[in-house]
Amino acid sequence: MKSYWMQTVGNKTVLEMRDIERPAPGPLQVLVRLHAASLNRGEFVIGHGLHKGGQASAIGMEGAGVIEALGSEVKGLKVGDKVMGRCRGAFAEYAAMDAVEAMLIPATLSFEQAASVPLTFLVVHDMLSLQGKLQPNEWLLIHGVSSGVGVAALQTAKAMGAKVIGTSGSPEKLARLKEHGLDVPLCLRGSGFEETVMKVTEGKGANLVVDTVGGSVFAESIRCMAFEGRFAMVGYVDGVLSAELDLLALHSKRLRLFGVSNKLRSPAQRAEFLPEFKAEVIPAIADGRIKPLVDQAFAFDQLEQAKEMMETNKHVGKIVLRMPV
Template sequence: MQVHDGQGQLELRDTDVPVPGAGQLLVRVRAAGLNRGEFLLAHGLHAKGGGNAKAVGTEAAGEVVACGAEVSAWKPGDQVMGRCPGAFAEYVLMDQREAMRRPSRLSWEEAAAIPLTSMVVHDMLVLQGRLQADQWVLVPGVSSGVGVTAMLMAKALGARVIGTSGSQEKLDRLRGLGLDLGLKTRLPDFKDAVLRATEGQGVNLVINTVGGSVFAECLRCMAFEGRLATVGYVDGVLSADLDLEALHSKRLTLFGVSNKLRSTAQRAQGVPAFIAQILPLIESGRITPLVDQVFPFEQLPQAKAVMDASNHLGKIVLAGLP
């Protein structure tokens, strides 16, 4: 992907098969997940100019083809899933610290929907969010890929979940998957309903997938010692009012989740905890990634258009390499 006149352009290019370096796996990609953030120019992930094209795609599932030096836990033929740069390709390099074994009960497409989104959600719910069973979670934009994953993981951890969406149809489908309360709205007008549902206490954790337009309302929904995670700003609103009195008196915690400025080692720190805490829930069937649509690799522009239109529920995945 490259930027011209402020617009991102997708191009399919032939490149050499990469050679794994020390600690790397060469993976034959079977499926790769789409994530909205990797296409948002506002995130600053793509340099301007045709000479600075960046390979896109950040999570994949496939088979190990070759291993670099200092790799002992993997061998060719192993089935793997993990975060990796340039995942929209036939072959990709994956750091062994990011690699996880594909659960046998999952398809390639389901496995490709896990690594980035589920690792981000685990960070928000568990590592930073300190979520406990029976606590309340609010997810504005619950029908997004991150939102659905947050709902499924929170329910598997024993929490209760409130979600907002502009689509009643999507909320109805999510209710069948465990959503406790669905609020049909795209506006910052959900505080009263949230407080009623929580008997006036508010929610313990907010997963803000929308952005600044709902930030202040999210703050008004928080319980004493509540936590709020900001994971995106699909609304394009990058600033919001902050109620310092509420922050102070209710001992609130606000944090962001992004991999942009983290080193490879920092990103890998959470993988062992994810493998120990979440992978067993996936392997046992308590969590199954929700894949909305699967597109052939050559139809990436069409897949992105569906994602941009926000008509999907859960994840969009590329698969079917020639």
């Protein structure tokens, strides 16, 4: 079968398509004939440390397709089921997916939409619900709201009854996201949002901040957080890995700062809250309260072009790779 591999050489990533043997599912895995897989920026950002320098590895982190074979100990799934889930090596024709990660695709979703759900919306569920404790009518500030995680956070927050402020350097992208419920669009890159955030929240500040940008917006975000506010660090595409921390604000406002990453978690830890995700988020996707936004689907042999689109920030929502089925 065909599979994409990537290695880091210096400060660049190099893609390669390989012909490898089709994987055999382990006892607690399913073999999925993939129809689509989505791109995630963190996999291509060298600073995120997901790839060792000079060492090639199969890439792709989430996908959707049809089960072709079951491991000997798998229960509750069958051959022919349409599933979506997190799995290693998803930019391929087939992948072995842990059965615990495999979720039945709601009938309302295409394979392309389904491929954009597992990793991205699980991250969003972690930062908004599990750690962020977002409540109805609270204010959420999303930096980089047009990214895949940003759009998913916007859609999920609106389904939860929250109000959303989103930053982006593109007025066109913000205009598109108004259609998805964005309450307050802020057209800017980097700093300059504090005054508006404090004004629209009537001087109280944001209850939850989602930072997909990095250290360049950290200090100002802390300044415009509400009492008992929460801050989710998701990514650092700006490359700024350090920032000033106002300890007085942290102390007096009783702020909570947390990271959202699966890099150091075991498979069991990553899967721990899947039941809550299936109960809280999947029904909202199935009935249309949350609609995964796919900006563009590329053919399987166009991963390089898809990666270039992501790296030049031309998209709103998710970019998907479509398999040759």
